[in-house]
Amino acid sequence: MCRKYPETAYGRWKERGSVLENMNLLADALEYMECHISDEIRTEDIAAACYCSKSKLEKLFRCINRISVHDYLVRRRMMRAARMLKEQPDLPVLEVALCYGYSTNESFTRAFRNVWNCNPSEFRAQGRFSEIYPRLLTPVMEGDDLMKRTKRVDISELYDLFVKRKNCWFVCCDTRLLSSINEISRKAGDLALLETMSRMCDAAGEEDVVFRIGDDEFVLLTDSEDREYADGIAAKIRTHEGECFAFEGRQIALGIRIGVTRFEGKRMTYEELFAGLHKVLWEAE
Numbered sequence: 065m066c067r068k069y070p071e072t073a074y075g076r077w078k079e080r081g082s083v084l085e086n087m088n089l090l091a092d093a094l095e096y097m098e099c100h101i102s103d104e105i106r107t108e109d110i111a112a113a114c115y116c117s118k119s120k121l122e123k124l125f126r127c128i129n130r131i132s133v134h135d136y137l138v139r140r141r142m143m144r145a146a147r148m149l150k151e152q153p154d155l156p157v158l159e160v161a162l163c164y165g166y167s168t169n170e171s172f173t174r175a176f177r178n179v180w181n182c183n184p185s186e187f188r189a190q191g192r193f194s195e196i197y198p199r200l201l202t203p204v205m206e207g208d209d210l211m212k213r214t215k216r217v218d219i220s221e222l223y224d225l226f227v228k229r230k231n232c233w234f235v236c237c238d239t240r241l242l243s244s245i246n247e248i249s250r251k252a253g254d255l256a257l258l259e260t261m262s263r264m265c266d267a268a269g270e271e272d273v274v275f276r277i278g279d280d281e282f283v284l285l286t287d288s289e290d291r292e293y294a295d296g297i298a299a300k301i302r303t304h305e306g307e308c309f310a311f312e313g314r315q316i317a318l319g320i321r322i323g324v325t326r327f328e329g330k331r332m333t334y335e336e337l338f339a340g341l342h343k344v345l346w347e348a349e
Contacts, residue, residue, distance in 0.1 A: 086124055089114055091202045093121060097137055098199060101144060104165050107133045129200055129215070130279075139197040141165070142179040145172075149184055150193040157184045178251075181258055194261050194274040195221075215279040216338075222275045223334050225285055226327075232286050233294035233326045237264055237301065238345045239280040240319035252311045259309045259318050267300035269293075277338070281345050294324045323348030 092114045097105070110133060111121040125133050141164045148160050161172030173183050179197070180187050201216035239260045246253035257280070264274045264284050271287035286294055301320060308315035323344040332340065 087202045089116055090128060094200055101141055102163055138175055139179055142176055143195050143197050146187060147193055149188045192265055196257055196261055196276050198276055219277055219338055223337055226337060231289045231328050235284040235294055235297050236323040236341055236344045237282045238321040240321055242280040255309055255311055256318055260320055263301050263304050267297045277341055283341055298322050298324050321348045
């Protein structure tokens with residue numbers, strides 16, 4: 065009897081080659097990009113470093129991550145650049161651009177705006193930094209169906225903060241109908257994610273931190289052990305339910321599914337925290 069695999073990205077690749085081989089290739093490509101994120105590298109360079117063809121890498125990357133290698137690399141560079149803009153406010157924008165392979169303000173600003181929907185100077189003048197495009201990880205091949213369906217991202221920074229705030233509350237948010245918005249345009253989907261993050265940041269307190277933990281999933285880790293405080297943040301986010309954001313002359317309604325939780329007194333591993341937060345969102349109204 066043939067084994068039936070769940071409808072996950074890695075499952076669809078089962079018949080096209082070794083799952084383990086493909087996952088190792090993906091892991092190598094992701095690691096290479098992070099190590100060379102400031103260098104002038106192309107998809108061909110990444111493929112060569114992983115000893116595979118450009119076409120195989122592109123097909124695998126798109127199938128698993130639903131984004132091209134180039135677009136992912138640009139987003140990761142713009143995340144690093146955005147963090148640098150915030151952490152080094154006196155550093156000229158051009159110096160930040162040069163750190164990430166852009167020789168002019170114009171080319172850097174164009175790439176930055178495509179990701180953040182504002183120019184670098186405007187971003188620097190705004191509030192907090194949240195990493196809306198975190199580092200991708202390879203999918204899990206074992207475990208329950210929920211984890212197999214979940215896009216894996218690096219939540220190391222969140223986990224480290226959770227260890228320090230283990231009795232504090234999480235406000236978990238999920239962008240509703242993101243796949244439908246992506247069908248309009250990938251750019252529309254990116255704007256939906258930015259709008260979700262913006263609503264969460266606007267509701268957050270000064271010491272609260274927002275993280276993206278998946279495809280359309282976010283969490284806000286509070287600095288409070290008070291349930292009413294977390295419920296208040298959730299209520300503020302809900303006041304904007306169904307409000308629209310603008311995309312190329314049209315208005316797109318955005319909804320956010322919300323759950324509130326904490327893991328009081330629990331010693332959780334990295335994997336347990338990741339799974340626990342996604343379970344909250346899976347069960348949220």
